[in-house]
Amino acid sequence: MVQVLDDSTNETLRALVEMECIKWMEKGINVKNENRNHRNGYKAGALRDGLLKQYVSKREFVAIFDPDFQPDEEFLLRKMPYLIENPELALVQARWKFSMHNHIHANEETMNSDECLMTRLQEMCLDYHFSMEQEVGNTVKQIKKVSNKPGF
Known part of the structure; x- marks a missing residue:
């Protein structure tokens, strides 16, 4: 649903x-x-x-996506096992990925991270920021803000 x-x-x-x-x-x-x-x-x-x-x-489960996210077809199949196999978990949160393929309408369009130096730098900075934010939060057992990332 x-x-x-x-x-x-x-x-x-x-x-x-x-x-x-x-x-x-x-x-x-x-x-x-x-x-x-x-x-x-x-x-x-x-x-x-x-x-x-x-x-x-x-x-039993709820997945939350912003309208601008384009998860690939296997996203839920890859993430749901974490919740199913660990009933003590209440939340799984995924990192942003900036080079995802858009399979909507069977197009093979990619996001614009490779269009110019500025978009490539933005991808690198945001990827580093979110990878560190989640790694540190996981290490100290603290949930940070959702930051418009998909979660369920």
Whole structure:
């Protein structure tokens, strides 16, 4: 099941989100498009409200992705075993990866890290930052901010 949390008040954007949801529902995917008419709590508020829905409380696991993330098809298959094999865990968080392939619409487009020196430097700096942030946090057994990284 996919839950789309949309706080947009822009009717054009809402219509585009709804069309995308319908496209996936027509392919047999269970999609719930949830709109809020306010931004109370911003992203955290939207997540809170989304997790309080009755149909979510029946789920054993929840994966959270920002709309700009493009996880590969095997992402959940690689991450779920950590939770299944370690029931004492409540959270698995993945690092950003900046050179992912976009398989949407069967295109083989890559993100722009190799387009110029500036985007390559940005990729290197952010990759180092997030790798250190997670390694240090793991070492001291401390969860840091989510930093818009996928997690469940």
